[in-house]
Amino acid sequence: MSLPQQVLTSTPCGEKRITPANDSIQLSRREFVRRGALGAVGVGLTLGSGAMMLGQEAPATPRVEKRGDMVYRRLGRTNLMVSELSIGGSPSPEPAVFTEALDRGMNFVDTSAGYAGGEERIGEVTEGRRDSVIISTKCFPYRMADPTAGVIAACETALGKLRTDHLDVWCIHGVGAPEHFLADPIQAAFEQLKTQGKIRFAGVSCHTDPVRVLIPLFESGKLDVAIMAFNVFSGNTVKPEDVKAGKVYDNWLADSGLQSVLDSAKQHDVGLVAMKTMGGGALQKPDAYQADGSTLAQAKIKWVLSQDAVATALSEVLSYEILDENLGAVGKTLTPGDQALLREHVRERSASVCRMCGACQRACPAKLPIPDLLRCLTYRDLHYKPAYARQVYREITAAGPLPACGACTACAQACPHGVAGPGKVEQTRGVLA
Ligand code: SF4
Ligand code: SF4
Incomplete structure (x- = not known):
């Protein structure tokens, strides 16, 4: 069953109007219920509402739209509808692969001034189709003499490289403490850029210690989007005492406190973007299909997307083959075969993978x-x-x-x-x- 045409043809970016924060949240909740109902009937996806353990079925909590072969999820209070699989990482894909990814429905792209071929390439590829792409990029303000002026100047530079007059999400890169985003000079820059229409929403990326860094930011009410390292190793581990037995412990999401980060993001309606989704191994190479028709990469994406707090999973689509492989996970639920594959992967790699806690x-x-x-x-x-x-x-x-x-x-x-x-x-x- 497909969705009504007016929904299918609405702008891929969702509502473009920027509303006051409270209105936005109230609207988004109504919209959430409407879209959730459509998603439940029309899409039939099951998204977990809590910790998804290997071996557990995800309960149904739909908040999605399906358009063509792509599934879109609401990015928290921004009300943007983002493709559940999105483009990130460094380097950026070659223009032809990038264009193919956009043509196949991926509409969220995350980059940074420091990523190889990042902003310039995105500007080249998205020029002429800017309205259908949601762009997130970042600045690194930690050693700026004047952070307000520095963040504003960095934004101007990003706009030029991206060949656009506005950024959808403007982020502080790699926040390691709440004040890296909440400090007055940083907030002053965000306010000025928002007032000038140069950025729409405020974000951060967080590599380390999200429990201590992100929850206060969610509670501050000032953050719209968080980009967080999140992958199957976030929820599963082999405890040192179980190494010999190779026993996989699959309740780590709760024990590590990460479940409280997911819950807080939902409670405060902050859009959550998962990065490092392929964590745990070497650079992705397209895999032979295995385990109920899924590859390990697809199982990893499905695990990340089994969390309904996550709006989109970033992936490096560095070739047509990887693009094909990753898109194969869109709109799919985690199967027992996927779970077995992931369990084996965690068993093998757990002691090599830093969870960035x-x-x-x-x-x-x-x-x-x-x-x-x-x-x-x-x-x-x-x-x-x-x-x-x-x-x-x-x-x-x-x-x-x-x-x-x-x-x-x-x-x-x-x-x-x-x-x-x-x-x-x-x-x-x-x-x-
Ligand atoms: S051994 Fe570890 S904890 Fe001790 S100083 Fe070196 S890095 Fe720090
Ligand atoms: S090395 Fe271990 S303790 Fe340190 S951040 Fe990584 S997982 Fe956490």
Whole structure:
């Protein structure tokens, strides 16, 4: 059963009008109910409303629209309807693949000034079809002498590269504390840019410790969109005591506090974008179909999208084959075969995958940014992006050289997954400094 034509042909970006925050939320709730009913009847998707465990069926909580082969979800209070699979990562796809992705219904694209081929390529591809694409990009204001002027100048630069007169979502990149977004000079920049119509919504990306960073931002009422690292390893682990038995523990979402982040996003109607959705392994290569017709990549996407707090899953679509593979997960539910595949993957990789929870950093007497350093190693060694790894390392160390690791093992003791350890910091420094 398809949706009524006026819904199918409405702008892919949803309502374009910017309404006062309270109106927006009230409207969005009415719209949520209407779209939810349509989704329940017309789409028949099942989206989990709580922690989705491997082996559990997701309860139905529809808040979706289907248009053609793509499924769109509401991006929180923005009321934008975003494709549940979207384009992100660095580098950006080649223009031909990018255009194909847009033609096939992907309408949300996230980038950053620092991403290879990022804003310039998006500007090139979206020029002439700007109204059907929702663009999110970011700035990195941490060492700006005048953050208000710096964030405004960065936005002007992004607008030029993106060949547009407005950004749909303008983000602070990699917030590590609530004040990175809430500080008065940053808020002043966002207010001015919103007033001038240069940005529509305010966002952040958060790599580390989302429980402590994001929940206060959601509660502040000032944040519209959060881009958060989120993948099957966010909800599943092999505890150190279970390594020998290879037992996968699948209630980690609740135990880690991430479930409270998802719940808070829903409660405060903040649009949640999942990044690092392929976490856990090497750069994606199209896979042989397996396990009930799904690949591991498709199972990972389905796991992320089984959380109804998530509006869209970012993916790097670096080839037609990867695009095809990822689109194969759209509108599909997690099957027992997918769950078995994911369980095996978690069993194999758990001790190598940093969940970016920040526990090691909090325990480290030198306060070394261990999760960010591990991220650099992943970019370099698993994703074969040495230049990007060096760039992120430079950003981490821009304020000055990092203190030496005292080899105290506090990080190893704090890490619930057996990932952190004394050698990691020096290894990163050795190859990237
Ligand atoms: S071993 Fe090094 S990185 Fe780990 S907690 Fe101690 S000082 Fe920090
Ligand atoms: S190394 Fe372990 S403790 Fe540190 S952020 Fe990653 S998962 Fe958390």
